[in-house]
Amino acid sequence: MNRILTFPLVAVGLIVSLPAFSQQKDIKLPPEATEFWEPVVRQVTPGDQNTMPPSDAIVIFDGKNLDNFVSAKDESSPAPWKLEDGVMTVTPRTGDIQTKEKFGDMQLHIEWSAPTEIKGEGQGRGNSGIFLMSHYEVQVLDSYESRTYSNGQAASIYKQTPPLVNAMKKPGEWNTYDIYFTAPRFNSDGMVVAPARVTVVHNGVLVQNNTEIKGPTEYIGIPNYKAHDDALPIKLQDHGDLVKFRNIWVRKL
Known part of the structure; x- marks a missing residue:
């Protein structure tokens, strides 16, 4: 008897979760939502040639x-x-x-x-x-x-x-x-x-x-x-x- 009841419950759970998953996919974000401005990347001056030490070396x-x-x-x-x-x-x-x-x-x-x-x-x-x-x-x-x-x-x-x-x-x-x-x-x-x-x-x-x-x-x-x-x-x-x-x-x- 327990086996017969378990299957429909699992199936119902899957059906309920599908709309939520679909809604997540449809979320529209503006470009600014995935940008961050801090921390500011520090400046390093490269060497005159790639083999020469940069300013932080x-x-x-x-x-x-x-x-x-x-x-x-x-x-x-x-x-x-x-x-x-x-x-x-x-x-x-x-x-x-x-x-x-x-x-x-x-x-x-x-x-x-x-x-x-x-x-x-x-x-x-x-x-x-x-x-x-x-x-x-x-x-x-x-x-x-x-x-x-x-x-x-x-x-x-x-x-x-x-x-x-x-x-x-x-x-x-x-x-x-x-x-x-x-x-x-x-x-x-x-x-x-x-x-x-x-x-x-x-x-x-x-x-x-x-x-x-x-x-x-x-x-x-x-x-x-x-x-x-x-x-x-x-x-x-x-x-x-x-x-x-x-x-x-x-x-x-």
């Missing part, structure tokens, strides 16, 4: 000095890399360097060049790295006509995600990375609730498209998130090769 390296970096091994020590003709070059076996300032969500512009003297193959050729928040590496490598594992070549999220394409320039020519990074979010228990994400444009070519980062990039083992501060330094890697850097700036997002 923090210039990390402009070729004048290494004052915005310290040794990653000893934060009380200055960055030990070589500065010459406005270019910073890795000094092998001196260790990584990192920014004094800490960053979370960011837009990062950085230019780098692989050594003209070609030595080694694969991971042994023009190797360095850019560690976002000191944990998440965008690979720097001479991948121009040089084969290595795909998730370890230039512009890969190291050991996680290969680039969509190989946009490398020849050794000695300048490569540009424009990196758009969203930091991971953790809850009060230290559990990740939103993983880090990154978009990378390599020499004007999209190579990482809102890519999920699975955790700190590891040489051995599976990545696994561990809670950390909302802002951490950017680290540049000494992998023993004479990789050069210039024109580094950041916008906090």
Whole structure:
């Protein structure tokens, strides 16, 4: 008996709801109903060229000095890399360097060049790295006509995600990375609730498209998130090769 009564009640409910749904579709709004004027979007002056820092950027390296970096091994020590003709070059076996300032969500512009003297193959050729928040590496490598594992070549999220394409320039020519990074979010228990994400444009070519980062990039083992501060330094890697850097700036997002 209950089954027989249930069906008509459901049917009546559907019939009653249809006119309300139709009325919602027929609502006419003026254009002003979907406009808002506050907050006013703040003004930023672009650089003279797209590679140059806009007015709200923090210039990390402009070729004048290494004052915005310290040794990653000893934060009380200055960055030990070589500065010459406005270019910073890795000094092998001196260790990584990192920014004094800490960053979370960011837009990062950085230019780098692989050594003209070609030595080694694969991971042994023009190797360095850019560690976002000191944990998440965008690979720097001479991948121009040089084969290595795909998730370890230039512009890969190291050991996680290969680039969509190989946009490398020849050794000695300048490569540009424009990196758009969203930091991971953790809850009060230290559990990740939103993983880090990154978009990378390599020499004007999209190579990482809102890519999920699975955790700190590891040489051995599976990545696994561990809670950390909302802002951490950017680290540049000494992998023993004479990789050069210039024109580094950041916008906090």
